Amino acid sequence: IHNRGHQHGYEKFTSKQINSLKQLLKQLIQLYKIDIKNILGHSDIAPNRKTDPGEKFPWKLLAKNKIGFWHSLSNNLLKKNRKIKVNIKDKKIFINNLYKIGYSKNFIKKIDESYHLKSIIKAFQRRFRQELINGIIDKECLLISKNLIEKYY
Numbered sequence: 001i002h003n004r005g006h007q008h009g010y011e012k013f014t015s016k017q018i019n020s021l022k023q024l025l026k027q028l029i030q031l032y033k034i035d036i037k038n039i040l041g042h043s044d045i046a047p048n049r050k051t052d053p054g055e056k057f058p059w060k061l062l063a064k065n066k067i068g069f070w071h072s073l074s075n076n077l078l079k080k081n082r083k084i085k086v087n088i089k090d091k092k093i094f095i096n097n098l099y100k101i102g103y104s105k106n107f108i109k110k111i112d113e114s115y116h117l118k119s120i121i122k123a124f125q126r127r128f129r130q131e132l133i134n135g136i137i138d139k140e141c142l143l144i145s146k147n148l149i150e151k152y153y
Helices: 015-032 059-064 075-081 088-101 113-128 139-152
Strands: none
Touching: 015 059, 075 139, 088 113, 088 139, 113 139
């Protein structure tokens, strides 16, 4: 699929692109017996370098088609918990959940750990909380991560 990306007028993916992608991925998933948890975007794998496919990529729609995974929380519950601060214990739980989901603990020596953490938080938000990508852990992010762990891990 083609998109000019964040720095060049990032645009919504067309339904034609997504329909083609769904067909291709369904074939690959079946042929290679790929677990839906292993359907990833560049930013999931290399969050310090990549932001694609980005917050306009329809992860939820793909998950409904058994391509990738998604949480089962209501929008109302999520919005009520958006921007609600969490304590240090909950931040640690969230970060550990990110590692369980598969975001890397390892970071390049050229960058510091706090930059890496912010990068993986933003990658998580681009995928699972697309309305607000700010790199800040809040109760909404915590709830999503807990739900994903309960459902898939």
